[in-house]
Amino acid sequence: MKRAVYIGTEEAQELAAYVLRATIEARSGGKVEVHFLNRAMDAAGLRVDNSIGSNTPFSKQRVFVPKLAGSGQAAYLDSDMIVFRDINELFDRAGGTAVATCPTRQQGRDPQSAVTVFDVAKCQWDPVAVIAEIDADKGKYQPYLYQFTFAGGIQRILPPAWNDQESYESGTTCLLHFTDMETQPWLTGANRIADVWLGCLREAVKSGRVSRDVVVHAVRAFHVRPSLLWQMDNGWVSTARLPFLQRLRDVLFYVPPYSLSDGIPFGLGRMASRLVNSRAPRVVKLTALLMSGIALLARKRRRVLVWATLRNRCCLINRWTERVLDDLPTGALLS
Numbered sequence: 001m002k003r004a005v006y007i008g009t010e011e012a013q014e015l016a017a018y019v020l021r022a023t024i025e026a027r028s029g030g031k032v033e034v035h036f037l038n039r040a041m042d043a044a045g046l047r048v049d050n051s052i053g054s055n056t057p058f059s060k061q062r063v064f065v066p067k068l069a070g071s072g073q074a075a076y077l078d079s080d081m082i083v084f085r086d087i088n089e090l091f092d093r094a095g096g097t098a099v100a101t102c103p104t105r106q107q108g109r110d111p112q113s114a115v116t117v118f119d120v121a122k123c124q125w126d127p128v129a130v131i132a133e134i135d136a137d138k139g140k141y142q143p144y145l146y147q148f149t150f151a152g153g154i155q156r157i158l159p160p161a162w163n164d165q166e167s168y169e170s171g172t173t174c175l176l177h178f179t180d181m182e183t184q185p186w187l188t189g190a191n192r193i194a195d196v197w198l199g200c201l202r203e204a205v206k207s208g209r210v211s212r213d214v215v216v217h218a219v220r221a222f223h224v225r226p227s228l229l230w231q232m233d234n235g236w237v238s239t240a241r242l243p244f245l246q247r248l249r250d251v252l253f254y255v256p257p258y259s260l261s262d263g264i265p266f267g268l269g270r271m272a273s274r275l276v277n278s279r280a281p282r283v284v285k286l287t288a289l290l291m292s293g294i295a296l297l298a299r300k301r302r303r304v305l306v307w308a309t310l311r312n313r314c315c316l317i318n319r320w321t322e323r324v325l326d327d328l329p330t331g332a333l334l335s
Contacts, residue, residue: 002069002071003072003088004034006035006037007077007078008058012221012258013058015210018204018214019082020082022203023082023083023084023200027083027087028088038058044068046064046127048060052135060131060134062113062116062145066118066125069120075118076118081178082175083175084175084176089174090158090174096119097117098119099153099154100158101154101155102156105164113148114179115162115177117158130144163177166180176196180317181258183314183316186225188250190313190315192325198231201232205232222276222285226249226253227246227247242312247310251293253293255293260276261273263296264296301317304323307324
């Protein structure tokens with residue numbers, strides 16, 4: 001039976017998506033197809049309007065997966081993940097369930113559909129019509145995209161270890177999901193398990209599944225923190241051992257794309273984002289990022305992140321808490 005994985009992503013998240021794809025391929029022996037969902041939709045001439053009530057630029061894309069797959073089983077994954085086991089195990093557990101996903105075992109976390117497996121033959125909805133309904137009624141966003149109520153609902157029968165959120169247990173975690181968007185390890189070194197992701201990037205580069213050019217492009221486009229390239233070029237130095245000047249550079253001349261576009265009010269953040277993504281001279285872009293970073297200090301979460309980065313500590317920044325943790329990243333998982 002055909003099995004395919006579709007990774008929900010956008011240009012700014014593509015390095016993370018490349019690493020996720022590399023972990024899937026390395027552990028499945030190449031027995032599943034892996035596609036970037038944004039590219040698959042472009043090739044099929046399919047579009048969604050992300051300006052209408054989207055939590056992420058690719059949240060609406062998941063309903064297109066069965067149509068794009070055509071047959072067999074198909075899985076949807078967010079790009080901010082890495083896997084540690086053969087993803088065929090996930091397909092096997094889903095069996096013939098129309099729409100299967102994982103329960104959440106981390107306390108305080110809402111149920112998700114970020115890891116979803118479809119039996120394509122049983123998912124014959126019109127995705128364009130589904131998105132039109134969501135765009136016409138914001139109240140349908142959550143039940144349609146997270147619970148698939150338009151298709152009779154989902155069954156949370158997949159193992160919860162296939163969607164461990166910000167929590168990694170060696171030998172237990174099958175899929176690690178970096179859900180706290182401002183502390184994702186490719187955006188900041190202040191993530192306590194940054195070296196778990198960095199180890200997967202190192203593995204992907206050494207295997208040839210991710211090229212150095214991909215990392216260089218992501219850094220030069222301001223999609224990921226600049227210290228990431230320094231780590232790669234200096235023997236994969238543990239994030240816990242980043243030199244102060246590299247951490248200072250991350251703070252002064254880099255703002256995560258999501259924070260830049262959505263964190264500064266009155267449309268100024270979107271203006272800065274357009275400038276950074278334009279053909280303006282690099283010095284102009286760096287100045288815009290410096291000024292944007294200063295403006296963002298009005299937000300507590302930005303102050304927490306900057307303090308943690310400069311003090312080489314970790315922090316949690318999500319809708320439940322913004323706080324610096326006492327523990328330092330050990331880097332042991334990268335050895």
